[in-house]
Amino acid sequence: NAYVNKIDSNGSRHWGEYGISVQVDTTGRNLEVDYCYDSDGGIFAFCIISYDLNYPPYYSDSLFIQHISKDGVRLWGENGIFIADSIFTGSFWWIIDDDSGGIFIQYGALIEKYNGNGELHWSIAGDYPEVIKDGRGGIIISGVVDSYPTNKLIVNRISSNGEKLWGDGGIIIDDSVDNNSGYAAEVFLNSDSTISVFWDTQWWPIDDLFLQRYTL
Numbered sequence: 235n236a237y238v239n240k241i242d243s244n245g246s247r248h249w250g251e252y253g254i255s256v257q258v259d260t261t262g263r264n265l266e267v268d269y270c271y272d273s274d275g276g277i278f279a280f281c282i283i284s285y286d287l288n289y290p291p292y293y294s295d296s297l298f299i300q301h302i303s304k305d306g307v308r309l310w311g312e313n314g315i316f317i318a319d320s321i322f323t324g325s326f327w328w329i330i331d332d333d334s335g336g337i338f339i340q341y342g343a344l345i346e347k348y349n350g351n352g353e354l355h356w357s358i359a360g361d362y363p364e365v366i367k368d369g370r371g372g373i374i375i376s377g378v379v380d381s382y383p384t385n386k387l388i389v390n391r392i393s394s395n396g397e398k399l400w401g402d403g404g405i406i407i408d409d410s411v412d413n414n415s416g417y418a419a420e421v422f423l424n425s426d427s428t429i430s431v432f433w434d435t436q437w438w439p440i441d442d443l444f445l446q447r448y449t450l
Contacts, residue, residue, distance in 0.1 A: 235260065236267040236281060238302065249306035256281050256300050258312040270331045275304030278337045280329035281314070295319075297341055299329070299352065315352040318342060326363045330373060332394060338373050340365070345375075347396060356396035364418035368450065369427060372399070376418040376431070379403065384410040387419055389431055391450070407446055412436035 239253030247253070256267055262283040269279045279300040300314035308314070318341060327341040335350030345360035362377035371394035379386045390404030398404070407419060412435065419433035429448045435441045 235263070238267075238269065238277065238279065240304070240306065254302055254306045254308065256302075257283065257298060257314055259283070261285060262296070268327070268329050270329050270337065272301065272331060273333070273335060276309075277302050278329060278331060279314070280327070280337075280339055282327075297327075299337070299339065299348065301350075301352065310352050315348075317346075325361050326377075328365055330365055330367060332373075333367065333371055334394070338365070338392075345392065345396075347394070358392070358396050358398070360392075362390075362418060364421055366421050366423055368429075369423055370394075370450065374421055374423075374429060375404075376421050378411065378417050379406075385412070385417075387411045387417070387433060389419060389421060389429070389448070405448070407431055408433060408435065408444065410435065412438070412441075 235255045235257060237253035237255050240248040242248065256279045262285040267279055267281040269277045271277055279302065281298050283296050283298060296319050297317040298314040299317055301309040303309055325342050329337055329339045331337050336348055338345065338347050340360060343359060343361040344357055346357040347355040349355060362375040364376040366374050368374050368391055372392050374389060374391045376389045379388055386406050387408040388404035388406055391399040393399055417436060419431045422430040424430055427450055431446045434443045
């Protein structure tokens with residue numbers, strides 16, 4: 235199983251020698267764990283668990299979220315909150331806090347928001363490798379939209395209520411990038427609340443670099 239630990243500036247381990255296991259259930263194995271911070275010194279964890287169903291091994295992958303306090307207490311039960319089954323298909327997945335005690339997660343071409351009690355608020359379609367907070371309780375995402383014979387690179391802003399603020403298809407920042415579904419622009423939130431977007435066209439052997447700036 236995966237463990238997390240809190241280590242201070244002196245190297246002292248606050249959550250024991252090995253830390254806190256994200257999930258106590260030992261019938262599966264942790265494939266991956268991602269996490270983000272909460273507003274009180276704890277973390278939210280997002281984990282993929284693989285279960286061996288029978289022999290020869292056929293694996294069923296399940297997703298869970300967990301909230302661990304700054305004192306190392308599992309706040310959402312020993313095994314966290316179950317999210318979905320058998321969805322580990324290579325889609326992008328991430329977790330990010332919402333600055334209000336909750337989280338946004340992405341998995342299986344879905345973006346969802348949960349509050350601090352682990353309750354689902356909304357779910358919308360989305361499968362994007364890049365995400366940052368917009369400083370207003372929402373998020374900004376970037377990724378590629380298939381459009382033969384080239385791909386379109388987009389950015390979009392999603393509010394805390396799940397509304398796509400820059401249109402259902404987002405803003406097309408480049409309508410001719412290489413066919414790479416895992417590609418995204420780098421997005422940065424500036425101190426004046428504008429967004430800087432940096433990308434390249436990924437055309438081999440020569441690609442072009444671009445920088446653009448957007449208001450919220």
